[in-house]
Amino acid sequence: MARMRTVALVGICGLLLGACATVPAGPSVTALPGHGKAFDAFQGDDLVCRQWATQQAGTTPEHAGGVATAEGAGIGTLIGAGLGAAIGAIGHNPGLGAAVGAGGGLLAGTALGAGAGQRAANDVQHRYDAAYEQCMYAKGNQVPR
Secondary structure: OOHHHHHHHHHHHHHHOOOOOOOOOOOOOEEOOOOOOOHHHHHHHHHHHHHHHHHHHOHHHHHHHHHHHHHHHHHHHHHHHHHHHHHHOOOHHHHHHHHHHHHHHHHHHHHHHHHHHHHHHHHHHHHHHHHHHHHHHHHHOEEOO
């Protein structure tokens, strides 16, 4: 019973640490007001373009990254539990093997899932930035080339 608690605690810590990496919401590019454009008009354009970019990206970087990290953790836990049970069966203790395997799989899956989560978040951020730049440019503002 104590080992099950340890495995659960290790698993919870792994999930919490895996969720620490986030990508900031909003554009990661700089836009400047167009020539002769008032700052108030630029702020209005910025607000409209942020909403447009969010709609075009389809999700937020944080959500995409969190889903990919959770998927990796879940798959790792299942694989680890299966392998642990098989190895534990050899030692006549499949329950303990499954628990230890699930804990190890959760940690490894979370680590791999965090990498996939970061890539997913970066992809969403790239789509967001592209839509934001296009919108700001179309409204006569200056964007990086």
